[in-house]
Amino acid sequence: MRLALTLSCLSLVSPALSATFSRRSAFAPGVWTLAQQGTTGVSALEMAVVSETTVLIFDKVEHNPLTVNGHVAWGSEFNLQTKQARPLNPLSNTWCASGSFLGNGTFISTGGNPVVITGQSGLQALRLFTPCTDGNCDVFEDPNRIRLTSNRWYPASVRIEDGSVIIWGGSTTGAFINSAGINNPSYEFFPPKNIHGFNGLKIPSQFMVDTLNGNHFPIVAQLPDGDIFIAANQAAMLFNWRTNTETPLPGIPNGVRISSPFSAGAVLLPLTPENNYVPEILICGGSTLSDTVDPSSISSQAPTSAQCSRMVLTTAGIAAGWKVESMPVPRIMPDLILLPDGRVLVVNGAQTGIASYDNVNDPVGHSNADHPAFTPVIYDPAAPAGSRFTSSGIPASTIPRMYHSTASLTPNGSVMLAGSNPNTDFTTTTFQTEYRVEFYSPPYLSQPRPTYTGLPATVDFGSSFKLSVSLPSGVNTVSVVAIDLGFSTHGVHMDHRSVKLVSSLSTDKKTLTVTGPPSGNHYPPGPAFIYVVTDTGVPSFGHKTIIGTGASPPVDQGAIDNLLRSTTGPQLDLQGSPTESGEGSDTATAVIPLTN
Template sequence: MAAGALTTDNGKPKPIPSQPKGSFKVVGETGVAAQHIALVTPTKMLIIDKAEANPAKLPSGTSAYNVEYDLVKNQYRVLEVKTNTFCSGGGFLPNGTMISAGGAELPFATESGFQSLRMWNPCNDGSCGWIENPADPAWTMTGNRWYVSITTLPSGELFVLGGSNESLAINRMATNNPTWEIYPKPAGVKAADYKPTFMQFMVDALPNNLYPNVYSLPDGNIYIFANQKSIIFNVERNEVIKRLPDIPGGPRSYPLTGSHVLLPLDPAKNYAHEILVCGGSEAQLQRAKALQSCGRINLNDPDPQWEMEEMPTPRLMGDAVILADGKIMLLNGCMTGYAGFRHGNDPVFTPVVYDPAAPLGSRFTEWEPSNIARMYHSVALLLPDGTVFVAGSNENSEVRLKDVPFPTEYRVESFTPPYLTTDLARPEILSKIPEKVTYAQKIQVIIDVKDKSKYEPDVTFMLGKKGFVTHSTHMSQRMIKLVSTQTRVEGTKITYEVAMPPNANLMPPGPHYIHVLNNGVPSLAFHLLLN
C-alpha cells in the first residue's frame, strides 16, 4: 500500500492527494531538562528532571528540577520538590492522581529519592503542588528503587517492579532489587509488616533489567519484558504462567535501551495483545552499533513467537509513541553507544512511522527530520490535539550549555503528523461526553465530519492512555479501538452510540483521552476518567 494511503476497516486503500511527511517546530522551553514527563490535564504537562543546575529558578534562587508546562501558552511554572526525582518511575491512580516514586541521591541540595514517593493531584489554576512522602503508612516505600517501572493494574493499584539499590551505570547482583510491590498497600496490612515480593525473573534478566516493560493482559495476567526475556505473570498468585522465547538480536533494556509498545487493541481481532520491541544496542561499548531489528509477538497465539523485521535506521534510546490513528511513531535516539552520560553518539534525526496493519516488509515510512539531537534523557508524548510533544536530551552528568558535543537541551518541539495536514477536514465532537465513564457504558456522541464532498465518512473512535514517560519507557501507554454504531445522520452531523472498553483488563482505570477519526484525521481529544 502506498505511503500516505488511508484504509477502511475492510482494508481497502483510500488514496488521498500527496501527503507531506509531518514537520517539527520549536514552540517553547522547559526550564529544566525533560527527563520524565506526564500529561496531567489536557493542557498541563509535568516535566521532571534530576536535581541539577537548571536555568529555571525557585523564588529562593535555587535551581528548579520540576516544572508544570502549559501547553497552550508554552510557558512553565517552577515547582518545589525536596526529594531527588532522578531516574524515578510514575503511574496514575483511578481518580487521576499521579504517583512518582523512587529516584536517587546525588551531590546536590536535595533529599534522597531512593525510597521517596510523591503525589500530584491535577489542577488547572496553578495552585497544585507535590505532596511528598505522605504520612499515611499505606504509601510508604519499602526499599531503594532506581530505574523502577510502575504500571496501573486492572484493579487500579500500581504495580511497582525492579530497580537497583544504588545509582549506577549497569545493574548487578549486589545492587539488584528483584522485587515487586503494590501501591497503595493492601487494606489492613501494617506498613511495618509489608514486604516486597521476590521475582526470579528480575534476576534472570540481569544485567540489563532496569526499567522493565509491563502491560496488563485480557485474562488479568501481566506481560513483563527485560533484556531479551519476557514472561506472562499472575500477580495475585505470584506465579509465572508462561515463559516466552527470547527476542533475537541482543539486549533491549537499559542501558542497551530499545523502544517498546503494546500495539493498539482492536475488537475485530479479539483484542489481540501484540508487543513491538525496536532497537537496542549490541554491547555496553562507546562505539557499539545500535540494533536495527524490531520484534513483534502476538500473545494471543497458542505458541507466541517473535516476528522480526528491520527499521530503516538503527536506533538506541528511541521513543515509541502511539499516534491518534493507531500507528506508531519511532523518534529520538542515536545509532551508536549506550544509555548513560556521554555514551551516546550519532543522533537519529529522522522519525519513522510503523503501520501495524501493513504487511511484513512494508510497515515503516520515514518522516521529515528534526535538526535537534534527542538522545539520553529525551521524551515524547501524544497530545490531545494530535500533535507530538518532544523535549529533553542531556548527555552530560550536569547542565552543560557549551564546550560539549551535545549540550543540555531545553527546547520543546511540536511534531505535526501528516494526518493533520491532509485536504480532509478535521472532525469535531459536538456533544458533551461524560467526564466519568464506566466499563461497557454506552454513550451518545455527536460529531461533525465537516465535509462529505471528498469521501464518504469513515469514522473510528480511539481511546488512549498516555502514561508516564522516561528513558524510552512509556509506562502504562496503550490505546484501544472502541465499538461504535451509527444511529442518526443530519447532513455532516452524525450521532454514534459508542461503547467503552468491556473490562479493566483491556484498559486499566484512570485518565484517558478519546479521539474520533474520520478517514484517518483525528479530532481534538476529550479527557475522561474510566473506572
C-alpha cells in the same frame, strides 16, 4: 493525613495478525511539519501529559535556569497553549523514577536518587500530583506516611485492573547498570496490598534475578486477560499478580538486549474489538553488547540494533514466537508513540553506543552514544511485512534527542519531543542539556477535522454514552479510540495504550453512541484521551475523561501501617551534594534515618 484522604484528593500478515487491526482505506494525505515552540525550564528527563493543556516534567537535580522557593527547580508544568513552563517543587530527587496514573487520575512518581537540595532521599520516595486547572497544584510528598518499601532506582510501573499501580524492580542505589549486589528483585503495590503473605511489603521476583545485569526499567504492560507482560534484558514473561506466578515466554531474538542501559522502545499495539482485543507487543531497537563487561571497554561507536520484535500474546501466538523486522536505521533509546490513526511513530535515540554517560572509553562530550537518530519512522502494524516502515515526508530534527530525552502524543494529536541531557549537570558541550520543545504534526492535522462535545467526566466499563459530533464533508464513518498517553522516560513509555471503543453513528451523522472498554484489564481505570477518528485517519482533538468510576484505588490501611512499621523510611543526606559519576554513583557519606 491518612493515605485514603490523600488519594481522595487526588513475513506476510497472517489472518490472526491482520484481524487484530481494523484496516483503513487510506491515511490522511499531506505533509508532516516540525515546529520548535517553547522551553521546559528543566530538562525533560521524564514527561507525562496530565490534562488537555498541561504536561508534567521532571528532571534530575541540576543547575537548571528555572528556580522555585529559592533553589533550582527540577520539576515543571509545561502549558501546551502558551508554551510556558511553571516551576514545581518536588522535595526529593526524581532522577530515574518511574511514573503512572492511579484510577482516580492522580499521577504517582516512584523511586529516584539521593537528593541534592532539600536533604531528602529520592530512592524510597513516592510523589503524588493531582492535575488542576488553576495553576496552583504541586507535587505532594510525605515520606513519613507515604513511601516505597525499599530503595528503587530505575524501577518500572504499571497500572492494573483495580486502578492501583505495581512498581517493579530497580536497584537499591545509583549505578550505570544493575548487579547482584544492588539488585532489588521485587515488586510492590501502591496503594499497598496485603497479598501473598507480604502485608504491604515488597514481594520477591525470580525474573528480576534471572535477568541481571541489564534489567533496569523493564518493559511492563497490562494485558486484556489480566496477566502482565514483562520483558528485561533478553527475556520476557507473563506475570499473574493475583497468584504471584511467572510464566516464561520465548526470549528476545538474536541476542538483542532491550532494557536499560541497552534501551529499546516498546508498545502494546492498538487493541480493537474486531479480534476480541487480542494483545500484541512490539519492541524496537536495543543492543547486542554484553551486560557483564566493564563499560570502559565499550565504544560510543558500537553498533546498535535495528530489530523490531513482535509477538501475539495468546497461546497460539506465543507458540509461533517472535516475528522479526528491521527498522530503516538501528536505534538505542527510541520512544514508540501510538498515533490515533493506528500507526506507531518511532522517535528520538541514537544509532551507536549505549545509554547513560561518562562510562565508555570514547565518550562524545559526556555521552555514551553518538550519531543521533534525527529522522522519525512511521510503523504501520496492519501493513504487509516488508512495507511497514517509512520516513517519507517526515522532516528531520536538528536537535539531538539522546539520553534523558522524552516524547509523547498530545491531546491535539501532535507529538511533543523534549529533553536530552547525557551529562552530569547542565552543559553546553556536545549533546548539551536541552530545554527546547519540538512538535511533530502528522499530515492529519492539516486536514478538516471532526469535533465533538458531550464527553462525560467518567466513562465506566461497558457503559454507553453519546457524543454530539460535527464531521467534515464527505466523512461517512468514524471510529473512537481511548488512548492512555502514558509516562515517558529513558525510551520507556509506561502505561501507553490505545483501545478502540465500540461505537455507532446516527443516520444524520450528528450523534455518536459509544460504549466504554469491556473491563479494567482492557483499559485499566484511569485517565484517557478520547479521539474520534475518520475513516481516512483524521482524529479530533483528544478530550480527557476518566475510564472507570473515578474512585480511588482500594486502600488497605493495615497494609499501609505495616509498611510504615517495617521499613526504614526516608533518609537525610547531610552532605547535601553527593558527587555523581557514570549516572548516579552515590558517594554521599553521611546519612541518618528520620523517625517515623
